[in-house]
Amino acid sequence: MLFPSFAFLVFLPLVYWLYWYVFPSSLRLQNAFMLLASFVFYGWWDWRFLSLLIFSSFADFFIGWALANTTTVSKRKAYVWLSLVINLGLLATFKYFNFFVDGLSDILLTFGMEPDFPTVGILLPIGISFYTFQSLSYTIDVYRGQIKPTHNGVAFLAFVSFFPQLVAGPIERAASLLPQFLAPRKFDVEQAKDGLRQMLWGFFKKIVVADGCASIVNGIFAGDVSQTPGITLFFGAFFFAFQIYGDFSGYSDIAIGCARLFGFKLSRNFAYPYFSRNITEFWRRWHISLSTWFRDYVYLPLGGWRTKTGRFRNIMITFGISGLWHGANWTFVTWGILHGSYYIPDIFRNAKARRDEPSLKDWPQMLTTFLLVLVAWVFFRSSSVHTAVAYLYYSVANIAMSPGALLVWTLRSEMGWILLMLVVEWFARKQEHALRIMPAAMALRWAIYLLITIEIMLHTDLQTSHEFIYFQF
Amino acid sequence: MTPATFFFRAVGFASIVLVILLLCAWFGPHGSRVDYLEVAGAKQERLKTTSSPKVIIVGGSNATFGIDSEVLENALCMPVVNMSLHASLGFRFMVDEVKNSLGKGDLVIVSLEHSGYSTPEKDNDIHIITVDRVPSAIRFIPWYSRPRVLMGVMLMRMQAVYKVVTGVWKDASEDKVYRASGFNERGDIVSHFGLPHRDPARIEHVAYATPAVSDDFFPIANELLESAKNSGAEVVWTWPVIANSSFRQGRNDTIAQRIGSHDIQMLGKSIDLVLPDTAFYDTHYHLRATGRQLRTRQLIKDLCGSGKVKCCGDRPE
Numbered sequence: 001m002l003f004p005s006f007a008f009l010v011f012l013p014l015v016y017w018l019y020w021y022v023f024p025s026s027l028r029l030q031n032a033f034m035l036l037a038s039f040v041f042y043g044w045w046d047w048r049f050l051s052l053l054i055f056s057s058f059a060d061f062f063i064g065w066a067l068a069n070t071t072t073v074s075k076r077k078a079y080v081w082l083s084l085v086i087n088l089g090l091l092a093t094f095k096y097f098n099f100f101v102d103g104l105s106d107i108l109l110t111f112g113m114e115p116d117f118p119t120v121g122i123l124l125p126i127g128i129s130f131y132t133f134q135s136l137s138y139t140i141d142v143y144r145g146q147i148k149p150t151h152n153g154v155a156f157l158a159f160v161s162f163f164p165q166l167v168a169g170p171i172e173r174a175a176s177l178l179p180q181f182l183a184p185r186k187f188d189v190e191q192a193k194d195g196l197r198q199m200l201w202g203f204f205k206k207i208v209v210a211d212g213c214a215s216i217v218n219g220i221f222a223g224d225v226s227q228t229p230g231i232t233l234f235f236g237a238f239f240f241a242f243q244i245y246g247d248f249s250g251y252s253d254i255a256i257g258c259a260r261l262f263g264f265k266l267s268r269n270f271a272y273p274y275f276s277r278n279i280t281e282f283w284r285r286w287h288i289s290l291s292t293w294f295r296d297y298v299y300l301p302l303g304g305w306r307t308k309t310g311r312f313r314n315i316m317i318t319f320g321i322s323g324l325w326h327g328a329n330w331t332f333v334t335w336g337i338l339h340g341s342y343y344i345p346d347i348f349r350n351a352k353a354r355r356d357e358p359s360l361k362d363w364p365q366m367l368t369t370f371l372l373v374l375v376a377w378v379f380f381r382s383s384s385v386h387t388a389v390a391y392l393y394y395s396v397a398n399i400a401m402s403p404g405a406l407l408v409w410t411l412r413s414e415m416g417w418i419l420l421m422l423v424v425e426w427f428a429r430k431q432e433h434a435l436r437i438m439p440a441a442m443a444l445r446w447a448i449y450l451l452i453t454i455e456i457m458l459h460t461d462l463q464t465s466h467e468f469i470y471f472q473f
Numbered sequence: 474m475t476p477a478t479f480f481f482r483a484v485g486f487a488s489i490v491l492v493i494l495l496l497c498a499w500f501g502p503h504g505s506r507v508d509y510l511e512v513a514g515a516k517q518e519r520l521k522t523t524s525s526p527k528v529i530i531v532g533g534s535n536a537t538f539g540i541d542s543e544v545l546e547n548a549l550c551m552p553v554v555n556m557s558l559h560a561s562l563g564f565r566f567m568v569d570e571v572k573n574s575l576g577k578g579d580l581v582i583v584s585l586e587h588s589g590y591s592t593p594e595k596d597n598d599i600h601i602i603t604v605d606r607v608p609s610a611i612r613f614i615p616w617y618s619r620p621r622v623l624m625g626v627m628l629m630r631m632q633a634v635y636k637v638v639t640g641v642w643k644d645a646s647e648d649k650v651y652r653a654s655g656f657n658e659r660g661d662i663v664s665h666f667g668l669p670h671r672d673p674a675r676i677e678h679v680a681y682a683t684p685a686v687s688d689d690f691f692p693i694a695n696e697l698l699e700s701a702k703n704s705g706a707e708v709v710w711t712w713p714v715i716a717n718s719s720f721r722q723g724r725n726d727t728i729a730q731r732i733g734s735h736d737i738q739m740l741g742k743s744i745d746l747v748l749p750d751t752a753f754y755d756t757h758y759h760l761r762a763t764g765r766q767l768r769t770r771q772l773i774k775d776l777c778g779s780g781k782v783k784c785c786g787d788r789p790e
Contacts (some may be wrong), residue, residue: 013483463598
């Protein structure tokens, strides 16, 4: 089920009502109901893939249990390896099988062999990269002794399949979300109100900003780059930067806001990343739940991060894997490695991510960081590394072609929406989301909500579904 | 504040939004400037008022552009109601539109595009545009899709109000072919007559949906067959006409085999309905006037040769 869909418009109030009014007295029933609602939400897309979700969850639940019942080091290691094999095996099968087969074929071809490996037409189950990581982190944390395993199967399944964040995160840690399923939830009106506001802003970013940019981006990236003015190519990347930001941070805002309606607090996933002053800061603000996942389960366990060379090695490995996590294509790996390479000056300067809030006088650093990120987005969006390189080449080579394009692109209405979003977020940059602080007068508040709602409705495309980019990862 | 108070406050806000939507739906212009689908109302009216025996053509736009109903009428000595309009309305919609209007001696000619077999249940914006133009068409849409379609109509009209107010539609020119006034009384589109074959690049290739025939197709087909049987009507299944560059024999063989296993036989050979690209107007299914004559002639030949239909009148050479 998509958030911007008629089905969700019916689903959410119904689930809310049943959750708070039919099952409020029993935590077990409430969890069971939330689990059922999550399965309906996921199964709406394709019910057959529910079996994968249930299998992955049950496997980790029992492995967690087994880990608690043994103190033998070798057995514990075997159990955690089993969890890794199951979760990463699912990912490898459903997401990377053809990628690895093609890669192996290419290698053998270079050695003069003529391999004939089969490739399979596997449909990628939505959200598999997210829920396998969430489930996997549970067994690793139990293994490390950071959390105690739960014996409540329903709560565990509900934790893995919690519908607001099931298909595109934030990737929650068991230590943060699981206890919320084990303790009674109390309705907090301020949380609920703020949750709705956060959802509203999420929908605005998704439908007005991201989907508005999408048609421009698709047109420019599908064209012949050698014949396209450099300015147009620049704007193609520029609009994509805001498409992916609006799309993914919009989804996260909807997910977090939705969870708050049910008394859950999810982790923050975006913290105004385009206001970052260096790349280290960018990665503290962009897809935070994934960055911290990779930090805790890949970067730190690699060891040696106290030395500059160790840090460099770990960063390149982590970003390479992070790129691959996004998709089975060398474009994503290149995107990751490029981001890793952006860290090199920071490593050797020992630069830290700045913790203070950015101010307008930081604009040169913000602009530089944004441009670096923009170059990397070209790889992320392109169909192959070759086309991405060509795109960047012609962005420079064709820069003198059609200078009037600058005015044309700057005056697009999508630019106005991007600017509005940036201005609102700039003034709210100390807050968790852009609509956190609202006028005290109810009439004024409702007028603002109404304007945003109408704008979302005016931008709703009835011909195509408003799918989220990160669903494919 | 309790969860209920909060809920009702949110419902209050939603009600304000709903009132705005209703106002736009009531007073606003149609959601689309193209009124092609508005002809669905006239077709339904003709179906209702034409007495049996009659010929009813069911299908997508391949039959709207591709059959000369007058010639067919003269050959079969029965009035023709060409109900075909748009493949994206779906086979379910098409059957629901005609199944209660069948009478003794009626002949239903089904001419579905490939998508009619692979995705007979459609759920898209074409339903919204149709209901926006012909509100009574909502009864041909499954009950579970109706709220979504009505919501879509309201949203579309709200967007239309915005486009009128901001002048977005001011300079938009009217489509010269896809318009309700471009049909003849029998329901064939004729507004493209005399227009040249468009750029071949516009000829789309057949989307190879898998499977070629969905399991959902058969219950709908059986509904039509059952309804025809009860009314004393006959149903014949025909191939759509298709441009040479888009034709794939294997695809048609798969369809024929699959529906054949359910005792549905196609009339004639699909290869006979493959015409040169230049016989088409703007897609691989939309015939120009000359192509339409060829297709109609072939259809009459197949019908009269089948023994299922009594041909009494003029047969084109």
